[in-house]
Amino acid sequence: xxxxxxxxxxxxxxxxxxxxxxxxxxxxxxxxxxxxxxxxxxxxxxxxxxxxxxxxxxxxxxxxxxxxxxxxxxxxxxxxxxxxxxxxxxxxxxxxxxxxxxxxxxxxxxxxxxxxxxxxxxxxxxxxxxxxxxxxxxxxxxxxxxxxxxxxxxxxxxxxxxxxxxxxxxxxxxxxxxxxxxxxxxxxxxxxxxxxxxxxxxxxxxxxxxxxxxxxxxxxxxxxxxxxxxxxxxxxxxxxxxxxxxxxxxxxxxxxxxxxxxxxxxxxxxxxxxxxxxxxxxxxxxxxxxxxxxxxxxxxxxxxxxxxxxxxxxxxxxxxxxxxxxxxxxxxxxxxxxxxxxxxxxxxxxxxxxxxxxxxxxxxxxxxxxxxxxxxxxxxxxxxxxxxxxxxxxxxx
Amino acid sequence: xxxxxxxxxxxxxxxxxxxxxxxxxxxxxxxxxxxxxxxxxxxxxxxxxxxxxxxxxxxxxxxxxxxxxxxxxxxxxxxxxxxxxxxxxxxxxxxxxxxxxxxxxxxxxxxxxxxxxxxxxxxxxxxxxxxxxxxxxxxxxxxxxxxxxxxxxxxxxxxxxxxxxxxxxxxxxxxxxxxxxxxxxxxxxxxxxxxxxxxxxxxxxxxxxxxxxxxxxxxxxxxxxxxxxxxxxxxxxxxxxxxxxxxxxxxxxxxxxxxxxxxxxxxxxxxxxxxxxxxxxxxxxxxxxxxxxxxxxxxxxxxxxxxxxxxxxxxxxxxxxxxxxxxxxxxxxxxxxxxxxxxxxxxxxxxxxxxxxxxxxxxxxxxxxxxxxxxxxxxxxxxxxxxxxxxxxxxxxxxxxxxxxxxxxxxxxxxxxxxxxxxxxxxxxxxxxxxxxxxxxxxxxxxxxxxxxxxxxxxxxxxxxxxxxxxxxxxxxxxxxxxxxxxxxxxxxxxxxxxxxxxxxxxxxxxxxxxxxxxxxxxxxxxxxxxxxxxxxxxxxxxxxxxxxxxxxxx
Numbered sequence: 001x002x003x004x005x006x007x008x009x010x011x012x013x014x015x016x017x018x019x020x021x022x023x024x025x026x027x028x029x030x031x032x033x034x035x036x037x038x039x040x041x042x043x044x045x046x047x048x049x050x051x052x053x054x055x056x057x058x059x060x061x062x063x064x065x066x067x068x069x070x071x072x073x074x075x076x077x078x079x080x081x082x083x084x085x086x087x088x089x090x091x092x093x094x095x096x097x098x099x100x101x102x103x104x105x106x107x108x109x110x111x112x113x114x115x116x117x118x119x120x121x122x123x124x125x126x127x128x129x130x131x132x133x134x135x136x137x138x139x140x141x142x143x144x145x146x147x148x149x150x151x152x153x154x155x156x157x158x159x160x161x162x163x164x165x166x167x168x169x170x171x172x173x174x175x176x177x178x179x180x181x182x183x184x185x186x187x188x189x190x191x192x193x194x195x196x197x198x199x200x201x202x203x204x205x206x207x208x209x210x211x212x213x214x215x216x217x218x219x220x221x222x223x224x225x226x227x228x229x230x231x232x233x234x235x236x237x238x239x240x241x242x243x244x245x246x247x248x249x250x251x252x253x254x255x256x257x258x259x260x261x262x263x264x265x266x267x268x269x270x271x272x273x274x275x276x277x278x279x280x281x282x283x284x285x286x287x288x289x290x291x292x293x294x295x296x297x298x299x300x301x302x303x304x305x306x307x308x309x310x311x312x313x314x315x316x317x318x319x320x321x322x323x324x325x326x327x328x329x330x331x332x333x334x335x336x337x338x339x340x341x342x343x344x345x346x347x348x349x350x351x352x353x354x355x356x357x358x359x360x361x362x363x364x365x366x367x368x369x370x371x372x373x374x375x376x377x378x379x380x381x382x383x384x385x386x387x388x389x390x391x392x393x394x395x396x397x
Numbered sequence: 398x399x400x401x402x403x404x405x406x407x408x409x410x411x412x413x414x415x416x417x418x419x420x421x422x423x424x425x426x427x428x429x430x431x432x433x434x435x436x437x438x439x440x441x442x443x444x445x446x447x448x449x450x451x452x453x454x455x456x457x458x459x460x461x462x463x464x465x466x467x468x469x470x471x472x473x474x475x476x477x478x479x480x481x482x483x484x485x486x487x488x489x490x491x492x493x494x495x496x497x498x499x500x501x502x503x504x505x506x507x508x509x510x511x512x513x514x515x516x517x518x519x520x521x522x523x524x525x526x527x528x529x530x531x532x533x534x535x536x537x538x539x540x541x542x543x544x545x546x547x548x549x550x551x552x553x554x555x556x557x558x559x560x561x562x563x564x565x566x567x568x569x570x571x572x573x574x575x576x577x578x579x580x581x582x583x584x585x586x587x588x589x590x591x592x593x594x595x596x597x598x599x600x601x602x603x604x605x606x607x608x609x610x611x612x613x614x615x616x617x618x619x620x621x622x623x624x625x626x627x628x629x630x631x632x633x634x635x636x637x638x639x640x641x642x643x644x645x646x647x648x649x650x651x652x653x654x655x656x657x658x659x660x661x662x663x664x665x666x667x668x669x670x671x672x673x674x675x676x677x678x679x680x681x682x683x684x685x686x687x688x689x690x691x692x693x694x695x696x697x698x699x700x701x702x703x704x705x706x707x708x709x710x711x712x713x714x715x716x717x718x719x720x721x722x723x724x725x726x727x728x729x730x731x732x733x734x735x736x737x738x739x740x741x742x743x744x745x746x747x748x749x750x751x752x753x754x755x756x757x758x759x760x761x762x763x764x765x766x767x768x769x770x771x772x773x774x775x776x777x778x779x780x781x782x783x784x785x786x787x788x789x790x791x792x793x794x795x796x797x798x799x800x801x802x803x804x805x806x807x808x809x810x811x812x813x814x815x816x817x818x819x820x821x822x823x824x825x826x827x828x829x830x831x832x833x834x835x836x837x838x839x840x841x842x843x844x845x846x847x848x849x850x851x852x853x854x855x856x857x858x859x860x861x862x863x864x865x866x867x868x869x870x871x872x873x874x875x876x877x878x879x880x881x882x883x884x885x886x887x888x889x890x891x892x893x894x895x896x897x898x899x900x901x902x903x904x905x906x907x908x909x910x911x912x913x914x915x916x917x918x919x920x921x922x923x924x925x926x927x928x929x930x931x932x933x934x935x936x937x938x939x940x941x942x943x944x945x946x947x948x949x950x951x952x
Contacts, residue, residue, distance in 0.1 A: 048522075065520065065522070065523055066520070067519075067520045067521040067522055067523065068521045068522035069521070080446075082443075096497070098491075098497075103491070104518065104520065105491060105496060105497035106496045106497050107496060107518065107519065107520075122446070122448075142445065142487045142499060142500070142501050143499055143500055143501065144497060144498075144499045198885055198886050199885075200885045200915070200916060200917075203916050203917055204916070204917035204918060206917070206918070206919075207917065207918050234886075235886070235887075236886075251841075252841070252842075252880040252881070252886065288840075288841050289810070289841040290810055290841075291805065291810055291811050292810070292811065292838075293803070293811060294771070318716075320771065326805060327805055327811075328772075328773050328803060328804075328805055328811070329771055329772050329773050329803060330772055331770055331771050331772040332771045334715045334716070337663065338568065338663075359567075
């Protein structure tokens with residue numbers, strides 16, 4: 001082959017490769033999170049931002065500022081790992097962040113005081129709950145626009161989708177029913193009442209007419225077969241069969257259960273009962289309470305790791321631990337004095353918890369096996385919650 | 398070698414030609430809201446999963462993952478993607494200062510051109526974008542911006558407006574050198590010290606949130622006051638034995654407790670309970686081994702105001718150890734049976750809410766230590782003055798020690814098991830007693846309990862009415878239903894049996910059943926029925942029925 005031919009061939013190959021290399025280099029320069037499963041997202045309410053902490057290095061790799069007075073509440077990664085979304089409670093808007101570049105790419109007006117949110121399993125729909133607007137905003141994650149507002153709810157706190165994405169279930173904290181949403185049409189299909197208010201309630205207007213604390217979340221079991229919803233005022237957990245959309249069992253738990261949390265092995269569920277400072281452990285096979293154990297005050301969350309349950313007592317500074325094999329108390333971890341703990345997420349290996357400590361502006365990393373912990377300080381102002389993609393313990397309060 | 402290179406290049410070219418026959422070209426344009434073009438915008442073409450398939454995380458090197466195609470718009474705002482396989486895509490455009498625009502696109506034989514319109518990204522408080530600012534010099538753009546600002550002001554006015562910064566005091570660590578100069582980081586020659594400093598946070602709150610927080614702060618600083626009142630009415634009906642003067646009598650005891658609590662320091666609190674009792678319980682007329690109405694137990698005087706409790710409590714060692722000192726009611730700390738401990742909502746008779754062998758003294762000055770690591774094991778110890786008229790504590794001291802454990806027998810729910818030992822020297826000779834107490838849930842609604850105690854205490858000289866002067870033995874047992882087999886959800890009911898025996902002395906058996914209605918959070922109504930069988934020394938046994946009603950209010 002002549003030298004000219006060599007030159008032509010080499011030039012053609014180089015010409016084909018250069019744009020690719022340039023493109024890769026250009027994109028790599030702006031990517032801050034190459035792997036979305038390897039970061040903890042932290043909601044910083046007072047600094048109005050979402051911080052991203054690398055799980056391995058425990059360093060903040062980037063922050064996305066949302067604007068003054070936004071007060072983000074809950075953050076979540078889309079199932080495909082492309083976007084991070086949050087609702088700005090004081091701005092009445094939803095914020096969409098590119099999960100790799102950490103740039104804010106879209107701001108979508110929603111209803112009043114957005115708080116908790118959920119993604120459909122296929123990642124197409126982002127349902128943003130607006131408790132003070134009594135509605136759900138439906139956002140299309142392809143066009144990044146709000147396509148509908150679902151009215152008729154009563155202080156909707158949390159939404160859960162069935163695995164096949166056909167229906168979603170909404171916990172209404174201002175009522176005693178779970179809303180069933182048709183995800184195809186984004187409409188409220190029906191209301192499922194968890195339990196009846198006892199007749200004797202009319203003798204206690206101070207309690208029943210003063211304020212209502214209903215259903216926080218209808219939590220789905222790990223196998224997707226049933227939903228369990230705790231009603232705070234009524235002190236019960238209702239089991240719902242989503243095939244027929246009816247309550248098949250009502251289980252009495254302790255006083256003022258905040259909500260229900262599913263263990264990772266699918267065997268148990270726990271309700272922290274803030275009315276009597278206990279937890280109720282429900283056997284999901286027998287559908288009965290198998291243990292009622294002493295806990296702490298103002299419990300905000302339950303996480304599971306290393307075969308134990310970790311119950312966060314927000315105002316006492318303690319995390320109470322329970323052995324999930326023996327269903328007995330296993331001590332408590334003192335995180336600090338005069339601090340307020342918020343909620344936590346658990347890594348996908350079920351080894352460590354990442355707990356938001358709003359007083360110290362820190363994230364507390366708790367080793368599930370040893371109960372040892374370390375604090376990552378200065379993650380932002382007033383961290384309110386944390387989230388890891390695909391964690392089994394992603395929730396907010 | 399040259400043939401190999403040529404062959405490779407040919408193969409690449411051939412593949413491209415073949416591939417292009419099955420692929421399409423996607424073209425489009427990126428513009429702003431006023432129709433102007435946006436150059437150098439980043440455009441991404443992302444393949445969507447088939448409908449119904451769960452989304453997969455877009456991680457690099459993931460098998461089967463189709464990489465996004467990217468392009469940059471030219472000076473005329475146009476972009477082109479070549480060799481795009483057919484399918485359903487999302488095409489997205491980004492440019493600094495603008496919101497991302499995204500739309501769905503189906504790539505097939507003929508793919509229409511795409512137009513993406515970018516809107517300016519409003520982030521209050523962020524640095525303004527040069528690109529967006531440049532684009533905003535247009536008069537129409539300025540009008541649009543004014544309209545946006547007006548809307549924001551309207552939003553601000555319509556919502557709550559407490560936008561002034563909140564302040565809070567934080568406890569912080571600093572490093573101070575010998576000159577008093579303060580550093581935030583560790584510095585040679587400076588030592589770590591603790592100080593307090595105010596910080597400001599900007600948080601918009603609803604007015605109601607702000608008020609609620611203010612009230613909550615005030616309440617935390619105040620002395621909390623509570624009240625509890627009860628009225629117990631009982632009747633006596635003799636069922637066997639020689640006629641008794643108390644047959645057919647009615648009794649009533651009313652009590653009112655005023656409760657105070659306040660925080661004194663970190664993990665230190667004060668509590669006081671002042672009680673007034675008035676009326677005539679059945680125990681005023683009959684002097685059995687145990688009290689039929691436990692409300693008046695361990696109180697000095699009826700028909701007067703008593704200080705039931707007044708103590709200071711502090712918690713140490715990460716709050717694992719609590720110390721209580723003052724005028725204490727030992728029943729609040731020892732033998733706290735889950736279903737047979739509270740005379741206000743469970744059994745009324747003292748034989749079923751306490752263990753008579755404990756011979757708990759009248760509430761008096763004492764100290765109680767409680768160790769609880771919240772792992773199921775607890776250790777309690779306490780001592781108390783037994784004689785209110787004693788001139789020193791040493792000669793009238795009552796001590797009690799208890800070890801408790803939360804167990805979970807196979808197949809059952811949790812149960813509490815306690816063993817205690819008490820010692821009392823108030824008669825000059827130290828006497829001891831030991832006992833057991835347990836409550837075990839058999840089902841979520843059914844709990845059984847049991848108590849046993851054996852021991853003695855000498856009677857003071859000349860006093861023959863003291864219990865267990867020659868030793869005593871006691872046992873009780875029973876059950877409770879709660880959260881099931883009840884009329885209303887939070888009602889409860891129970892049945893219990895207690896037997897008290899003094900060797901060579903009297904004996905007594907009590908059976909009690911009660912049903913407790915929870916009418917409201919503050920009000921409970923109970924009906925109870927007690928059967929008493931007394932066997933005094935040298936006399937015939939007699940038995941009584943004591944039906945009763947109890948009304949309990951708590952604030």
